[in-house]
Amino acid sequence: MFGSSDTMKVKICLVGEGxxxxxxxxRKYVLDEFDDRYISxxxxxxxxxxxxxxxxxxGNEIRIDMTIWDIMGEKGFRELLxxxxxxxxxxxLAVCDVTRxxxxxxxxxxxxxxxxxxxxxxxxxxxxxADLKDQLTFTESELREMSAKHKSxxxxxxxxxxxxxxxxxxxxxxxxxxxxxx
Ligand code: G3D
Ligand code: MG
Numbered sequence: 001m002f003g004s005s006d007t008m009k010v011k012i013c014l015v016g017e018g019x020x021x022x023x024x025x026x027r028k029y030v031l032d033e034f035d036d037r038y039i040s041x042x043x044x045x046x047x048x049x050x051x052x053x054x055x056x057x058x059g060n061e062i063r064i065d066m067t068i069w070d071i072m073g074e075k076g077f078r079e080l081l082x083x084x085x086x087x088x089x090x091x092x093l094a095v096c097d098v099t100r101x102x103x104x105x106x107x108x109x110x111x112x113x114x115x116x117x118x119x120x121x122x123x124x125x126x127x128x129x130a131d132l133k134d135q136l137t138f139t140e141s142e143l144r145e146m147s148a149k150h151k152s153x154x155x156x157x158x159x160x161x162x163x164x165x166x167x168x169x170x171x172x173x174x175x176x177x178x179x180x181x182x
Contacts, residue, residue, distance in 0.1 A: 009053050009061040010176050014070055015110035016095035017103045021128040024159035025095065026070050029169050032162070044085055045070045051170060053177040063182075064173045078113055086117035090180075091172045095126045098156070101137040104146060111150065122175035125154035126168050131161050
């Protein structure tokens with residue numbers, strides 16, 4: 001059982017097509033910084049962040065030591081390296097880009113890839129680039145459908161403005177912690 005002084009180690013992976021904003025979201029979350037210049041990722045980049053999750057039932061609060069894995073968007077690399085990337089992951093941030101329609105259905109193959117390695121784990125869908133909502137290319141009901149299919153929540157985020165970025169990372173940490181302690 002986890003007590004209030006315990007630390008839970010958690011690994012999460014961000015998945016989704018290239019340029020949906022995975023690297024930018026992590027940057028914004030960890031460094032509170034958004035760099036509009038080109039951001040490149042080679043292979044996998046691992047970042048750490050500590051956060052706290054409360055258990056209102058018993059008043060406990062636990063510390064989460066979160067390891068965030070940012071991986072490349074290319075599908076070829078995914079097949080080759082998925083064991084290495086996804087091994088031990090306890091949660092997924094599945095990111096799509098509201099300005100590019102296919103990035104939503106493309107998440108299916110990312111989710112299958114991760115689930116073949118980890119089994120079922122909590123997923124949080126992120127509809128990123130919400131600051132460009134005027135360029136929305138899919139409806140919220142399509143997002144809701146995807147979400148319902150995987151019994152997982154979705155949230156609109158913007159790595160540019162920071163909208164819901166903390167909330168998204170917190171949500172996945174919270175889901176993982178509650179699942180493990182329950
Ligand atoms: P990736 O890691 O998923 O491949 P990146 O994606 O984080 O590299 O982001 C791809 C591009 O989208 C970058 O633009 C980045 O600045 C932009 N971007 C990421 N998130 C947002 C967002 O929430 N809003 C807006 N408006 N842009 C975003 P460039 O031009 O550098 O390629
Ligand atoms: Mg990247």
